[in-house]
Amino acid sequence: MRISELVARTGVPLATVKYYLREGLLMPGEITSATQARYDEQHVRRLALVRALVARGLPLSQVKIVVDLIDNRDDPLFAVLGRAIEALPPYAPDSEPDDAAGARDHPRARRVLERLGQMYDPRFAAVVQLERALEALEAAGLSMTDERIDVYGRHIRGIAEIDLALLPSHPRQDTVEAAVLGTALYEPVLTAMRRLAHQDLAARIFLDDSHNQQEQQ
Amino acid sequence: MRISELVARTGVPLATVKYYLREGLLMPGEITSATQARYDEQHVRRLALVRALVARGLPLSQVKIVVDLIDNRDDPLFAVLGRAIEALPPYAPDSEPDDAAGARDHPRARRVLERLGQMYDPRFAAVVQLERALEALEAAGLSMTDERIDVYGRHIRGIAEIDLALLPSHPRQDTVEAAVLGTALYEPVLTAMRRLAHQDLAARIFLDDSHNQQEQQ
Numbered sequence: 001m002r003i004s005e006l007v008a009r010t011g012v013p014l015a016t017v018k019y020y021l022r023e024g025l026l027m028p029g030e031i032t033s034a035t036q037a038r039y040d041e042q043h044v045r046r047l048a049l050v051r052a053l054v055a056r057g058l059p060l061s062q063v064k065i066v067v068d069l070i071d072n073r074d075d076p077l078f079a080v081l082g083r084a085i086e087a088l089p090p091y092a093p094d095s096e097p098d099d100a101a102g103a104r105d106h107p108r109a110r111r112v113l114e115r116l117g118q119m120y121d122p123r124f125a126a127v128v129q130l131e132r133a134l135e136a137l138e139a140a141g142l143s144m145t146d147e148r149i150d151v152y153g154r155h156i157r158g159i160a161e162i163d164l165a166l167l168p169s170h171p172r173q174d175t176v177e178a179a180v181l182g183t184a185l186y187e188p189v190l191t192a193m194r195r196l197a198h199q200d201l202a203a204r205i206f207l208d209d210s211h212n213q214q215e216q217q
Numbered sequence: 218m219r220i221s222e223l224v225a226r227t228g229v230p231l232a233t234v235k236y237y238l239r240e241g242l243l244m245p246g247e248i249t250s251a252t253q254a255r256y257d258e259q260h261v262r263r264l265a266l267v268r269a270l271v272a273r274g275l276p277l278s279q280v281k282i283v284v285d286l287i288d289n290r291d292d293p294l295f296a297v298l299g300r301a302i303e304a305l306p307p308y309a310p311d312s313e314p315d316d317a318a319g320a321r322d323h324p325r326a327r328r329v330l331e332r333l334g335q336m337y338d339p340r341f342a343a344v345v346q347l348e349r350a351l352e353a354l355e356a357a358g359l360s361m362t363d364e365r366i367d368v369y370g371r372h373i374r375g376i377a378e379i380d381l382a383l384l385p386s387h388p389r390q391d392t393v394e395a396a397v398l399g400t401a402l403y404e405p406v407l408t409a410m411r412r413l414a415h416q417d418l419a420a421r422i423f424l425d426d427s428h429n430q431q432e433q434q
Contacts, residue, residue, distance in 0.1 A: 157414050
């Protein structure tokens, strides 16, 4: 398709499409003449990916990192996946060089991960995220009890298992793309679902309570 | 304790404590003389709450709403809880008056909630959050399949159940305070745990794969 059709199909303005082409966020089309190029479904998908990540709050510099990793065919898939997820927010407020981060201890996160028997790379940003989140809990006077770790751990594992089971296993670019999109886009779904589950459970409890109170009167 | 001790105990600077007092974010101390007041554990806890919500990105105007709801003893607890959770981010980009929101349809969120058999108030911000999150999925070419709804729904319900089970049921202010803090502060814990569960599962899968490949060679 021509660039005008790509604009019509995706709703991304022409100036933005050209900007993404210049910045390497969108792969070039197939040159058909001195002034024209042809685009296909991979361009439609890439634009959807870029728009989704921008809408999720990623700066374009981070989107570029993700896009380059999706197109990376040289490094081991597991390493590429890890680096792609690292490029997603939240970004650690004090991001340090790998060596310093690796040398640092994350005692709260380690306690949780060891209790759950999980393998982890201490340099992985999610370890720092977990440590920061647990620090914030403590600062507010809450604590992550063993009971909560066990229940959260079991259910989060169930969620992660379906995430991986539904991930396309080939071609390789699809795996990386789906992993990045899935991490970025299902997080707000899960957050909203938890709040709605609270509302549902609380409604049932409070309705029961007011029912019981009426019976006692 | 005197205000200087409150500063020492909490690490919140004196100027900030005075500002919070003026703005009604911190309840006044007990007046002991023309120039002095006495503070206690409730002030320490309130400062921890305010700091935790500010650190989570809440503007002070929203923190004030939460604080007023914690101190609200007149309205039904279920309504107060709902309004307190509403005050937390993310804020819907186009927040409309209640009437308009109530009149609006959220077809994607409704499909999920009806499949899960959950009660919900269509004016609740989390319904809009869920709708927006599902729209973003669709825009990126992903979809929320029934299989994923069922698995996510079951595990999120398990998480919500332990959340409610561990919530203090009295006094009433503690319930509201713990619900707000729990919603705000366990969300990043769960997000980080999901990413780390992905890493753990992926590591096991890829280690198995490379092991199998070596055996085949």
